[in-house]
Amino acid sequence: MFVVLMYLWPTFYMELVFCKWVFAFLLCCWLIFSVACSVEGLHGDAKVRGVNLGGWLVVEGWIKPSLFDGITNGDMLDGTQVQFKSVTLQKYVSAENGGSANVTVDRDVPSSWETFRLWRVSDSEFQFRTSQGQFLTCDGEGCSVSAVADSPSTKETFYIERNNNNRVHIRLNSRTYLHASIANQLTADYPGTPGWDDNAATFEMTIVANNLHGDYQLANGYGREKAKEILKKHRNSFINVEDFNFLYRHGINTVRIPVGWWIAYDPNPPAPFIGGTLEALDNAFSWAQAYDIKCIIDLHAAPGSQNGMEHSASKDGSTGWPTSPDFISQTLHVIDFLASRYARHPTLLGIELLNEPSAATVPLDILVSYYKKGYQIVRKYSSTAYVIMCQRIGNADPLELYQANIGSVNTVVDLHYYNLFDTFFVNMSSVDNIQFIYKSRESQLQALNSANGPLVFIGNLRGMGE
Structure with missing residues (x-):
């Protein structure tokens, strides 16, 4: 079983370095030790212990609201x-x-x-x-x-x-x-x-x-020159080499790094997006190599948006990705760009082809076709890098990807469990949430793990107690 529990977002919201890392580290440790096991490419005990570098190269306003403070008429951003x-x-x-x-x-x-x-x-x-x-x-x-x-x-x-x-x-x-x-x-x-x-x-x-506060809203709200200034400062300070040092010293051996589709067009991506994420990602790989940490690149934002949310850089909450062959072709180009650039880098553990496609708007056949093509692109450059495919969020069964026969070598299905948005968990404490995850999620994970298909990856496991 391939399991990484990615949790950094709630702590970044505090914008306090100590709390940011200590809380994230403890939460990861509580949840991973009993389920993680051998993964190719890792040294030592070969258990994946990871965090997600959310809000860094793909903006999510709830993680760092202050990024939007200087926008005139900031309550009237795109998608309001x-x-x-x-x-x-x-x-x-x-x-x-x-x-x-x-x-x-x-x-x-x-x-x-x-x-x-x-x-x-x-x-x-x-x-x-x-x-x-x-x-x-x-x-x-x-x-x-x-x-x-x-x-x-x-x-x-x-x-x-x-x-x-x-x-x-x-x-x-x-x-x-x-x-x-x-x-x-x-x-x-x-x-x-x-x-x-x-x-x-x-x-x-x-x-x-007024709930969209992503890259589109920030860049279009400030205008190009001001947005360049804001994002350069953010990218240089939000994550740096000392953070990788901290992770190394506390037993974290993997980071997942969300990126947006415009990274393939750096340094001058299409408007309103702002260049600079490619340089930051290169830095992350260098820092990771220095501290023997592996990297998972996660395509969080696809052209046209795959789920209408701010972390997919949606302009107005609509989901255009599945309706446009041009968008899908452009997304495959981004995967090709990332795979060709990083496949031979010693710190690359895997590439996630698409984060959280929406079950309400992304048909399964279109998604499976995309995943199969994305798998072949990664394999063109690497025979061993893990190819990670996120389940559809909403009303969708994770087994649908196990039955799709997407690829035969080092394929992984990314499961996202959102206790946070289920009223069943409203009155649960943090401890109750964790016990539910240990006891009730375990049976589904075991069933998926014995399905003789892709490995299991837990990319999000968010409880009400956070």
């Missing part, structure tokens, strides 16, 4: 969900049928049709995406706003002016303001400049969700 209510009509702006139709101001209670995801152009310019994926659009002064644009450009870009009590005005570049007409339409023909009283051009804006 908003609703608008006319103060005169007391009705919500709505994209009929969720898109591909007119926009009205006639709903008493907001739901999905009345919720728009922001695409941020600047700190005051935004595009509004509907629940079905279209964008609000306006041809110019006097137009009625509709939700029929499949992609945004100038006509789909609006300015938002805010005051201190959540009231906003929405206008075109021409300075013509949108207003809610008595016919319940949203039109660009308000006369003059509105005040903040109860007038037809004033809306109450409700931020429904």
